[in-house]
Amino acid sequence: MVYLTRKCEFSASHYYHNPDFTEEENRRVFGKCANLNGHGHNYTLEVTVKGEIDPQTGFVVDLKDLKEILDREVLDALDHRHLNKEVPEFARQIPTTENIAIAIWQRLESKLKVARLHRVRLYELPDLFVDFYGEA
Amino acid sequence: MKAHLTRRYIFSASHRLHSDILTMEENRAVYGKCNNPHGHGHNYALEVTVSGQVDAATGMVCNLVDLDAAVRNEVLERFDHVNLNLRPEFAAEVPTTENLSEVIFQILRQSFDKAHLEKVRIEETAKNSFEYCGS
Numbered sequence: 001m002v003y004l005t006r007k008c009e010f011s012a013s014h015y016y017h018n019p020d021f022t023e024e025e026n027r028r029v030f031g032k033c034a035n036l037n038g039h040g041h042n043y044t045l046e047v048t049v050k051g052e053i054d055p056q057t058g059f060v061v062d063l064k065d066l067k068e069i070l071d072r073e074v075l076d077a078l079d080h081r082h083l084n085k086e087v088p089e090f091a092r093q094i095p096t097t098e099n100i101a102i103a104i105w106q107r108l109e110s111k112l113k114v115a116r117l118h119r120v121r122l123y124e125l126p127d128l129f130v131d132f133y134g135e136a
Numbered sequence: 137m138k139a140h141l142t143r144r145y146i147f148s149a150s151h152r153l154h155s156d157i158l159t160m161e162e163n164r165a166v167y168g169k170c171n172n173p174h175g176h177g178h179n180y181a182l183e184v185t186v187s188g189q190v191d192a193a194t195g196m197v198c199n200l201v202d203l204d205a206a207v208r209n210e211v212l213e214r215f216d217h218v219n220l221n222l223r224p225e226f227a228a229e230v231p232t233t234e235n236l237s238e239v240i241f242q243i244l245r246q247s248f249d250k251a252h253l254e255k256v257r258i259e260e261t262a263k264n265s266f267e268y269c270g271s
Binding site for chain 1: 137138139140141142143144145185190193194195196197199200201
């Protein structure tokens with residue numbers, strides 16, 4: 001088993017707001033992130049896949065294919081978007097780094113044909129990242 | 137859904153690697169420059185990884201404000217801009233980054249209960265890093 005990681009970046013805006021909370025609760029739980037005018041980040045995404053090495057190509061996965069899936073399923077949907085307003089998963093869910101990592105996993109998992117998804121690591125900032133391994 | 141969240145912090149401290157149960161020659165042989173009598177310092181980068189179910193109401197494993205407060209109050213206040221050898225945690229242990237990782241893990245396990253502590257990782261320099269997962 002070999003693990004391969006592909007890195008890419010996207011920039012997006014969001015805010016944190018739970019309609020079931022009062023405004024005061026939203027402010028207390030989410031702090032500055034609750035500002036409904038939103039704010040943005042440069043996200044760094046690392047997608048790790050795992051699999052056996054194909055004896056004919058020496059690849060775990062063809063990077064062209066992986067890049068094309070990442071571009072289509074993730075970057076086209078998230079890059080330079082307002083996550084709350086433009087990405088269907090976040091019409092009801094709060095686009096925290098945790099939930100974005102899970103959404104990216106769900107977008108990618110069924111699209112990978114050769115290798116299996118191992119980890120989605122999403123940096124919101126250089127000092128803050130979330131790992132999701134597909135665990136329930 | 138269970139997710140892992142990692143937060144990175146910086147602190148600066150000095151230390152000297154010296155074991156009282158070794159002779160001077162042995163200390164010099166084992167620790168090299170790190171045994172120089174007046175110590176030296178590092179900018180440590182600490183990564184704390186916690187895990188848990190993503191809360192449906194908040195979308196969070198835990199509130200970063202709580203994690204930051206625990207690390208600031210319990211770890212950074214203790215170890216930032218100090219001589220590690222003079223701290224009580226290292227009265228009987230050499231302040232290697234292995235031991236520092238274990239000490240910080242134990243401190244956070246005691247003081248932070250909002251999510252499960254998975255791992256403490258410390259970069260002593262850009263070339264050396266250490267991880268402790270509690271066993």
